[in-house]
Amino acid sequence: MTGNRKHSDDKPQAKDIRIRDTNVFYSNFHALKDINLDIEPGEFFAFLGPSGCGKTTLLRLIAGFVEARTGSVQVAGSEILSLPPWRRDIGMVFQSYALWPHLSVWKNVAFGLEERRLPAAEIKQRVGAALEIVGLNHLGNRRPSQLSGGQQQRVALARTIAIEPKVLLLDEPLSNLDAKMRVQVRRELRDLQQRLGLTTIFVTHDQEEANTICDRIAVFRDGEIQQTGAPMQLYERPNNLFVAGFLGTANILEGRVEGSGSSRAFEVAGGGSIPVPADAHVPPGAKLVFRPQYATIGTVEPDAVPLAGAIAHREFLGATVRYGVEIGKSTVLVDAPFHSGDALLSPGSKTVLGIKPGSALWLAA
């Protein structure tokens, strides 16, 4: 992108981030608890979790706006917690974009470079290159108020890229955009991140956003990381009920495991029994969890177990019909494929679900 990059492919060398035994308090409130996390060079990594779980606090800790009581954060092998924010070489894009309203797009992008007192020729080159990367070179003279939300977001990105950070931090950067723009801009973000090869952390509470653009995700809850993994891994093999419920729709059947060894069975609260596969690891207090597409409705395949239920509600979604089905004390969601001419099941009618024990998850809180 600019003259002082050392690599032949014109990409900065991607940096890794290592976070160890990190605790953050706001007065007496324990906001981050024993965080340990490795982010690989060039990874697009998401901090995902509900509001107030500590995602932004960890991002701000890395950026230098929050202090840790214990622990360490290393970027490319160097400890950064003792450095002030401006010496960390970390670029952060805020939810609000934080653009200067009275400055042109060009001036907004140049601002951080002027602060660093770079030579005018280099500023010109870097601003031009950064605006080129985000496709806004033709709008350099406009003010932020004369841009769409997506364009403003790209100016904020350009401003951050221009300082050539080692690491890019994005704090819910799409939340001010409407649904259609969000989908478009998130693809652009992914594409840009790949081209720049920058290690990037993306904070979001939207699992679809995290799933679609990130290589790996850390799921947060109450200041702790519950699980870290690739989106598919978290979806297919969640550690607990919270992670299962946060990534996609998870049906939880109330009940308990009884028996032992090869005769274990999950006794469904309100009626029904499902054998537990011999190799299944079942934590104490586990519930049976399954995804809506892993049960059949009205038919039971040979390796599945029947459970009697009643239709509580239905939603016609086009390619599928999503039924709410009451099974004992639980209501679960099941997707049935829809073909033209199919008769839909009516709320109140009795039905049977087919559940394959092998596709079930056994998860505790």
Ligand SMILES: Nc1ncnc2c1ncn2[C@@H]1O[C@H](COP(=O)(O)OP(=O)(O)OP(=O)(O)O)[C@@H](O)[C@H]1O
């Ligand atoms: N400056 C502060 N002083 C005291 N408590 C704070 C401060 N900043 C954040 N908190 C609290 O710390 C917890 C974590 O906040 P944080 O902003 O990291 O959450 P988050 O997961 O990013 O949430 P959101 O998605 O709503 O932004 C919350 O309970 C919040 O109220």
